[in-house]
Amino acid sequence: MLKVENVTKYYGDFKAVDDLSFTVKEGEIFGLLGVNGAGKTTTFRMIIGLLDKTSGKITLDEEPIDYSKTDYIGFLTEERSLLTKLTVKEQVIYYGILKGMDEKTILERLDYWLKRFRIESYKDKKIKELSKGNQQKIQFITSIINEPKLLILDEPFSGLDPINVEQFMEVIKELKKKGTSIIFSSHRMEHVELFCEKLVILVHGKSVLQGSLKEIKKSYRKKNIHIKADLDAEKISKTKGVLSVDKTAEDYIVKIESDEYIENVFKEIKNCKNVTEFRVEDPTLNEIFLDKVGVLYEN
Numbered sequence: 001m002l003k004v005e006n007v008t009k010y011y012g013d014f015k016a017v018d019d020l021s022f023t024v025k026e027g028e029i030f031g032l033l034g035v036n037g038a039g040k041t042t043t044f045r046m047i048i049g050l051l052d053k054t055s056g057k058i059t060l061d062e063e064p065i066d067y068s069k070t071d072y073i074g075f076l077t078e079e080r081s082l083l084t085k086l087t088v089k090e091q092v093i094y095y096g097i098l099k100g101m102d103e104k105t106i107l108e109r110l111d112y113w114l115k116r117f118r119i120e121s122y123k124d125k126k127i128k129e130l131s132k133g134n135q136q137k138i139q140f141i142t143s144i145i146n147e148p149k150l151l152i153l154d155e156p157f158s159g160l161d162p163i164n165v166e167q168f169m170e171v172i173k174e175l176k177k178k179g180t181s182i183i184f185s186s187h188r189m190e191h192v193e194l195f196c197e198k199l200v201i202l203v204h205g206k207s208v209l210q211g212s213l214k215e216i217k218k219s220y221r222k223k224n225i226h227i228k229a230d231l232d233a234e235k236i237s238k239t240k241g242v243l244s245v246d247k248t249a250e251d252y253i254v255k256i257e258s259d260e261y262i263e264n265v266f267k268e269i270k271n272c273k274n275v276t277e278f279r280v281e282d283p284t285l286n287e288i289f290l291d292k293v294g295v296l297y298e299n
């Protein structure tokens with residue numbers, strides 16, 4: 001289990017990470033979220049020991065993370081760090097050996113992953129000859145070649161097309177099933193929402209929202225009501241507790257302050273014609289994120 005306890009990082013006088021604490025258990029997928037400059041990369045670098053923390057404690061299975069632990073950690077860095085003059089095979093062997101693996105095992109696993117990502121033919125190609133998406137696949141393969149206990153993915157989906165995002169997600173879910181602790185950052189809330197169970201939202205290095213995705217959504221008071229009907233949007237928007245009414249291609253989305261106003265909206269809708277749907281949903285993570293981050297940035 002990864003444990004981050006009260007970690008703070010200063011760059012000179014600037015506080016980049018502020019008293020951050022969280023845990024990632026075995027087989028758990030944890031999301032570290034925040035806008036640009038929130039402190040995600042700094043946190044990752046402190047976890048793997050690339051950067052000294054100013055204060056606090058970070059442990060993996062109750063022990064501090066030092067050089068002896070790096071063989072069990074995989075890290076996909078945000079600034080892609082492939083040696084572009086090497087071939088795919090040379091690159092992966094290089095990383096694998098750095099992680100204490102023998103060449104035979106590296107090559108066996110490399111063949112498996114190249115096949116899995118349907119890029120077997122690139123094995124002897126130079127990295128610089130590959131497209132960005134395929135370079136990213138190679139970087140992902142290097143980060144998991146050692147079957148890490150802890151896998152850190154800094155913006156793993158940036159620059160990937162939807163099909164490749166799907167492929168990456170499938171592999172990440174499989175690693176989770178095998179017990180890997182996975183921590184990743186992303187700006188794309190829909191990715192986080194799809195498979196992350198716990199998360200922390202950072203604003204200026206400080207946690208502003210933290211916990212399980214389910215609980216965060218439940219405890220968030222605002223709700224969205226999806227309505228299909230011939231409704232008078234203006235009238236609904238004046239109903240007590242209604243924050244906004246938006247028309248989409250499919251339906252109306254009525255945002256309300258909290259559960260207690262559902263009935264008010266329902267009463268209004270009863271007078272409308274052609275009502276075929278009235279569905280109350282939790283807001284999306286993106287809405288919660290914008291609400292939390294937006295409000296805090298305005299202050």
Ligand code: ATP
Nearest residue numbers: 011014016034035036037038039040041042043078
């Ligand atoms: P992004 O999503 O853009 O990658 P991030 O959440 O990963 O952002 P960090 O890279 O951790 O954010 O940066 C956090 C803050 O610390 C930023 O304000 C950044 O400018 C600052 N920072 C990062 N590295 C240094 C450094 N070496 N010296 C001084 N300040 C730094």
